[in-house]
Amino acid sequence: MSLPTNSSHWPSEKIQAHHLDRLxxxxxxxxxxxxxSDHQESTRLQYGLVGRAEALGWRAxxxxxxxxxxxxxxxxxxxxxxxxxxxxxxGLNHVGLILGVEMSRLARSSKDWHQLLEICALFGTLIADxxxxxxxxxxxxxxxxxxxxxxxxxxxxxxxxxxxxxxxxKAERGELGFNVPIGYVRRPSGEIHxxxxxxxxxxxQLIFRKFEELGTLNAxxxxxxxxxxxxxxxxxxxxxxxxxxxxxxxxxxxxxxxRHPTYAGAYAYGRRQVDPRKxxxxxxxxxxxxxxxxxxxxxxxxxxxAYISWEKYQQNIAQLKSNQNRSNEQGHPRQGxxxxxxxxxxxxxxxxxxxxxxxxxxxxxxxxxxxKVDYGGEICQHLxxxxxxxxxxxxxxxxxxxxxxxxxxxxxxxxEEDRLELDKVWHQRLxxxxxxxxxxxxxxxxxxPENRLVARQLAQEWEAKLQAQQQLQEDYERFCCEKxxxxxxxQQQQIRRLAQDLPALWSVPTTTQAQRKEIIRQVIxxxxxxxxxxxxxxxxxx
Numbered sequence: 001m002s003l004p005t006n007s008s009h010w011p012s013e014k015i016q017a018h019h020l021d022r023l024x025x026x027x028x029x030x031x032x033x034x035x036x037s038d039h040q041e042s043t044r045l046q047y048g049l050v051g052r053a054e055a056l057g058w059r060a061x062x063x064x065x066x067x068x069x070x071x072x073x074x075x076x077x078x079x080x081x082x083x084x085x086x087x088x089x090x091g092l093n094h095v096g097l098i099l100g101v102e103m104s105r106l107a108r109s110s111k112d113w114h115q116l117l118e119i120c121a122l123f124g125t126l127i128a129d130x131x132x133x134x135x136x137x138x139x140x141x142x143x144x145x146x147x148x149x150x151x152x153x154x155x156x157x158x159x160x161x162x163x164x165x166x167x168x169x170k171a172e173r174g175e176l177g178f179n180v181p182i183g184y185v186r187r188p189s190g191e192i193h194x195x196x197x198x199x200x201x202x203x204x205q206l207i208f209r210k211f212e213e214l215g216t217l218n219a220x221x222x223x224x225x226x227x228x229x230x231x232x233x234x235x236x237x238x239x240x241x242x243x244x245x246x247x248x249x250x251x252x253x254x255x256x257x258x259r260h261p262t263y264a265g266a267y268a269y270g271r272r273q274v275d276p277r278k279x280x281x282x283x284x285x286x287x288x289x290x291x292x293x294x295x296x297x298x299x300x301x302x303x304x305x306a307y308i309s310w311e312k313y314q315q316n317i318a319q320l321k322s323n324q325n326r327s328n329e330q331g332h333p334r335q336g337x338x339x340x341x342x343x344x345x346x347x348x349x350x351x352x353x354x355x356x357x358x359x360x361x362x363x364x365x366x367x368x369x370x371x372k373v374d375y376g377g378e379i380c381q382h383l384x385x386x387x388x389x390x391x392x393x394x395x396x397x398x399x400x401x402x403x404x405x406x407x408x409x410x411x412x413x414x415x416e417e418d419r420l421e422l423d424k425v426w427h428q429r430l431x432x433x434x435x436x437x438x439x440x441x442x443x444x445x446x447x448x449p450e451n452r453l454v455a456r457q458l459a460q461e462w463e464a465k466l467q468a469q470q471q472l473q474e475d476y477e478r479f480c481c482e483k484x485x486x487x488x489x490x491q492q493q494q495i496r497r498l499a500q501d502l503p504a505l506w507s508v509p510t511t512t513q514a515q516r517k518e519i520i521r522q523v524i525x526x527x528x529x530x531x532x533x534x535x536x537x538x539x540x541x542x
Contacts, residue, residue, distance in 0.1 A: 014126060014133050014134075014135050015056060015057065015096075015097070015126065015133065018096070018124070019096035019097060019124075019126060020057050020058060020062075020096060021096065022062075022093070022094055022095055022096035022097075022125075023058075023062055023063070023064050023089065023094050023095050023096060023097075024053040024056070024058040024062060024063045024064070024095075024096060024097040024098075024099060025063075025064045025065075025066060025086060025089065025095050025097070025098050025099065026046070026047070026049045026050050026053060026063065026064070026065045026066070026099045026100075027046075027066050027069075027082065027083075027086055027098060027099070027100050027105060027106055028043065028046040028047060028065060028066065028067040028069075028070065028082075028105075029046075029067075029069040029070060029072065029074060029080075029082065029083075029105050029106075030042065030043060030070050030071060031071075031072070031073050031074065032071055032073070033070075033071040035071075036070050036071050042101070043070070045101055046100070046101050046105065047065065047067075049099045049100070049101070050063050050065060052099060052128075053097065053099055056097070058096075058097070064089075066082045066085060066086055067082065068080075068081045068082030068085065069081070069082035069083060073108075074104060074105070074106070074107050074108040074109070074152075074156075075108050075109055075156055076109055076112070077107070077109070077112045083106070083107065083112070086098065086106075086116075087115070087116060087119060090116070090119050090120055090123055090125050091119055091123070093123050095123075095125050096125060096126065097125070097126045097127075097128060097133075098120070098125060098126070098127045098128065099128045099129075100127075100128075100129055101129060101130055102129050102130065102148075102152075103129060103145070103148040103149055103151075103152050104152035104155065104156075106127075107149065107152070108152045108153050108155075108156040109153060110149060110150060110153050113149035113152070113153075114146070114149065117136045117142065117145055117146070117149075118136075120136040121136040121137045121142070124137065127145065129148075168269075168297065168298070171267075171269035171270075171297065171298045172298050174267045174298075174300045174303050175190060176269060177190060179236055180192055180262060181256070181257065181260045181262050181263070182195075182200070182204065182231060182232065182233055182234075182253070182257060183195050183200055183201060183203075183204035183232075183257075183263070183307065184262060184304075185234065191304070192262070192303070192304040192305075193304070193305060194305055195232065195234070197232060197244055198428065199232060199425070199428040199429070199432065200232035200244070202424065202425060202428060203229060203230075203231055203232060203425070204257070204263070204307055205307060206229070206421060206425065207220060207224070207254065207257060207258075208258075208263070208307060208308050208312075208316075209421075210223050210224075211258060211316060211319075212312075212316075215319060215323070215518075216323055217251065217254050217255055217258065217320065217323070218251070220254060221249055221250070221251055221254055224249040225248075225249065227422060227425075228475070229249065229425060230246040230247060230248060230249065231246070231247055231248075231249050231253060232244050232245070232246055233245050233246070233247050255320075258316050258317075258320060259316075259317065259320070261293070261299075261313060262304075263306065263307045263308055263313065264301075264306050264307075264308055264309065264310045264312070264313035265301065265302050265303060265304055265305060265306030265310070266299060266300065266301050266302075266303060266306075266310065266313075267298070267299070267300040267303035267304070268293075268296050268298065268299050268300075269296065269297050269298035269299075270291070270295075270296045270297025270298060271290060271291060271296055272288045272289065272290055272291070273288065273289060273291055273295075273297075274288055274289075275288075275289045334513075334514055334517075335512060335513045335514050336355060336357070336364075336513060337357070337364050337385075337513065338355035338357075338364045338366070338385050338389070339389045339392070339393065339513070339516055339517055339520060340355075340366065340385075340388065340389060340392060340520070340527060341354075341355045341517070343520070343521065343524055343525075343526050343527050344366050344526075344527050344529050345526050345527065345528045345529070346368035346370070346380055346381060346528075346529065346530075347528045347529055347530030348368070348380050348381060348530060349368065349370055349371060349380050351368055351370035351380070353366045353367060353368045353529065354366070354367055354368075354369065355367075355385065356382075363385075363386075364385040364386070365382055365383060365384050365385045366382065366383055366385050366388065366529070367379060367381075367382035368380035368381050368382070381529075381530070381531040382531070383529065383531050388529075392520065392524070392527070393506070393516075393520070396519065396520055396523050396524065397503055397506065399523055400519075400523065419483050419484070422479070422483070423480075426476045426479060429472060429476075430469075430472060430473065430476060433465070433468060433469040433472050434469060436465050436468075436469075437462070437465040437466055437468075437469050440458070440461050440462040440464075440465040441462055443458050443461070443462075444458040444459055444461075444462045506519075
């Protein structure tokens, strides 16, 4: 499509000599890169406005084309360098006429549009589209330009709402596609299924079991690193899309895995929503905030196969929240001397009591300072930590004594199950190494002997696979020597002996403070403390 060059199609009585002395700016914009690629006729139409400017009296060298905003939305001036340049040129009194195919090319935001009109009116700059030429200083033209700008914004709002509602309707049916997390694949039909690779599934299941056992994300990460366990990830884009790659475990990946509802068999849409109050220019401040599951836009349970139950997923989320060391959370056991940290609740105000140390880690006391911290009042109550710790430990050991034999059997069984699981992971790694070695061998045997350039490269790849397989086999044999599948009779007897003497097991130097705190938390959920008089407060921290 080409524009007519006859100037009689446009009224030109508004163009004065001082307008022709300045620049005529042709502003070119397409909303998306796809439109730039697929809707080239619209782009050619906009570039054709250069001929219109010349027909109106501007010399070719005085016509400036600004096309920096191709592929950018007109909903905001942020990130539109071309529009910002246009406003700057008008503000410098360099522009006599702005040409655009329609007003929506310039701006689809009333804020940006009226700002441009104000500057154009101040410096006497004209605005033109396919319908005519307008003078922002003239009341009638200003009214018409305002209406056109409002229609452009309304049109954008209607299109956006239509697309959002379409996505919402598709999501409510569970048909809106998205990239599935690690351990899943999406079939061409759109269905979500387990990853067909057995080792990928095994590692995902191992991560969930270890989090249930160890309780913290960092402990799971250390476990995977210690045992050289990698995570299978499907490539999401590019020429190798869909291929399986093995990556080192990292904290972000584990956190996303534990928080993702897909692993509970749930289809979720709207977990992250935009809060305009928190939106800032540029990443990562996009304004997206994570909402609780009650506020998700769509939640369909039992939508696809699950690694864990929905109840277990909620427990994991609660555990991650509890691990945060905040005043209102229990927190995860650490190595401090105070054994009851996170368990004590003030009997007066209901706040969680904190542990306070003196002389390093040698002396401690428990204190409730919520009244003082939040309201500037007095300390609610405090008491010596050593005496309370000793009393609670005695009660816990007495409660565990009847179950000593059962605990020893459970510990032995747990150790053997853990070693069997690790042995299964090792066998999968060995099987994969054998497959890759056999494939490299087949590639080498299929090449023509005369093609020495390719043969040498394939021989090197085969040799590398053989060396990697041999190294993995040696690592596995070392693992079997250090941690056999089954406990020896001496090891089983040692576990029973230690379980029968819980006080001795509690006191040995190899038992860490974090382990002691974990044992206490298996028996006690919380302790409500009310200090009467000065009993138990002690002097200072002793």
